[in-house]
Amino acid sequence: MPDRHAAVIERFNDSTTCTWCEKTGETVTITFTSGFLQDAALCWKCLQKAVRVNHKQTAGPAVRPASREAS
DSSP states (O other), rough: OOOOTTTEEEEEEEEEETTTTOEEEEEEEEEESSSSSSEEEEEEHHHHHHHHHHHHHOOOOOOOOOEEEEE
16 A cells, blocks of 8 residues: 655656746656645745645544543
8 A cells, every 4th residue: 555645756857847836946746646746846845845735634633632621
């Protein structure tokens, strides 16, 4: 079973427009196994943001601690 948080870097691009911030520069073409982004060109800064967003989206539901009742 593939890791739901995996990101596959497919290639390095010398001068391409970032899909996220729309700035032109060095990017990598990436695909997330979760389906979050497919074949997207991202600069290094936006790649970090995308990994965090993908992780938050694919994480399980938040677990609430058991409530404490006053005695």
